[in-house]
Amino acid sequence: MAVEMGLWRADGDKLSRIVPTAIGLESQLETYIESDPTMLGETLLIIGRQVSTAHGGFIDLLALDETAAVHVIELKRDKTPRDVTAQALDYGSWASTLGRADIQTIFETYRPKVALEEAFTECFNETLPEEVNASQVFTIVAASVDPATERIVRFLNEDFGVPINVVFFRHFTDNGASYLARTWLVEHDGQTTASTASSSRKAKTREPWNGSDWYVSFGEHPGGRQWSDGRKYGFVSGGGGKWFSQTLKNLTPGARVFACIPKVGYVGVGTVTGEARRFDEAVVNKDGVEIPLKELPLEGDYRHEGGSDDLVAEWAVPIDWTHTVPSEQGFWKAGMFANQNTAAKLRQQFTIEQVSAAFGLDD
Numbered sequence: 001m002a003v004e005m006g007l008w009r010a011d012g013d014k015l016s017r018i019v020p021t022a023i024g025l026e027s028q029l030e031t032y033i034e035s036d037p038t039m040l041g042e043t044l045l046i047i048g049r050q051v052s053t054a055h056g057g058f059i060d061l062l063a064l065d066e067t068a069a070v071h072v073i074e075l076k077r078d079k080t081p082r083d084v085t086a087q088a089l090d091y092g093s094w095a096s097t098l099g100r101a102d103i104q105t106i107f108e109t110y111r112p113k114v115a116l117e118e119a120f121t122e123c124f125n126e127t128l129p130e131e132v133n134a135s136q137v138f139t140i141v142a143a144s145v146d147p148a149t150e151r152i153v154r155f156l157n158e159d160f161g162v163p164i165n166v167v168f169f170r171h172f173t174d175n176g177a178s179y180l181a182r183t184w185l186v187e188h189d190g191q192t193t194a195s196t197a198s199s200s201r202k203a204k205t206r207e208p209w210n211g212s213d214w215y216v217s218f219g220e221h222p223g224g225r226q227w228s229d230g231r232k233y234g235f236v237s238g239g240g241g242k243w244f245s246q247t248l249k250n251l252t253p254g255a256r257v258f259a260c261i262p263k264v265g266y267v268g269v270g271t272v273t274g275e276a277r278r279f280d281e282a283v284v285n286k287d288g289v290e291i292p293l294k295e296l297p298l299e300g301d302y303r304h305e306g307g308s309d310d311l312v313a314e315w316a317v318p319i320d321w322t323h324t325v326p327s328e329q330g331f332w333k334a335g336m337f338a339n340q341n342t343a344a345k346l347r348q349q350f351t352i353e354q355v356s357a358a359f360g361l362d363d
Helices: 026-035 082-093 100-110 118-125 147-160 199-205 228-235 242-250 349-358
Strands: 006-013 012-019 045-052 058-063 070-075 136-142 164-174 179-186 213-217 235-238 256-261 265-272 284-286 291-293 313-323 343-345
Touching: 026 045, 026 058, 026 136, 045 100, 058 082, 070 082, 082 136, 082 147, 082 164, 082 199, 100 118, 100 235, 118 349, 147 164, 199 349, 228 235, 228 256, 228 265, 228 313, 235 242, 242 284, 242 313, 242 343, 256 313, 256 349, 265 349, 284 313
Parallel strands: 070 136, 136 164, 213 256
Antiparallel strands: 006 012, 045 058, 058 070, 164 179, 213 343, 235 313, 256 265, 265 313, 284 291
8 A cells, every 4th residue: 555644734723735745855865864864763873875785786875773783775766666676685685795894894984084883882872782784674765666666565574574664755845944754664663673694694793703802891899899909919800699700710821801890991901820710719929929819918808698609709810911000090982892791702803902002002
């Protein structure tokens, strides 16, 4: 069924219908959407305009949503029903082959000197997910479409779950003012469901891990764990429950850790020198001598109620620090990696580069 939008001006008890006009609309829509992607019903980060594909075509607009799914936005213009849907799917099939590095290259071309991670955080107030382009969404933008296009899109969307839709815009003018009205062909809730990538694609859609670098959350808090201890005596620790300590056991000697205090920033980079052990059994190397942590004059308290249980106890990993700063000098930049786990693989090259530069590690 064709979609029809109407607009009336209310003058007291009298209604006057405003007649829509499509003159010049579709040539302007690309610029309108680029300037304010929320026109499409959800927050989007535009990452490219007129993006050249490997097959000679040009995608009108390419964007990311808050899940880092890629949105292929294609304007109908004067394409035929068969062409507009086929082209959107063709471009989507090409976009599905893009790895994270490809997405970053496209964005760098579109917005030089701006890091994708920073732009994503500014747009969504979230860190760029580890997996980028794990799924795709296809949107056809039009002032109107014919019944054949409607049938094709509905068939793909409603019968096969293909995340393709048509968004209609109509242009109205009234007393010198211009208005745009929007509606969707298929009911749209602003959270389009896109099929997720298979595990075989994850190596491409997420940044590769170098096998060495780890993120470690040092949960400093008053009356408990203190970064001044970890910095002075060379350790990271976590505990109070299995969730907080189990990931520390993934750290092995030789691994490099980037220590971060939540809501403060990165405070140290160093090398793991030993396996994780219960805090009351852990030792650190002080001037060439191994000393039990519990015998050191610590500022923090690392005991937990029920700490006799290994799952509740504090666990520590010895670290040979390359560079550290006091907690009040913690380094943070929008878009950098953070994680709820105490230890996690640090894949994000942006964070590694920013911290390394801030701490002078590149020298």
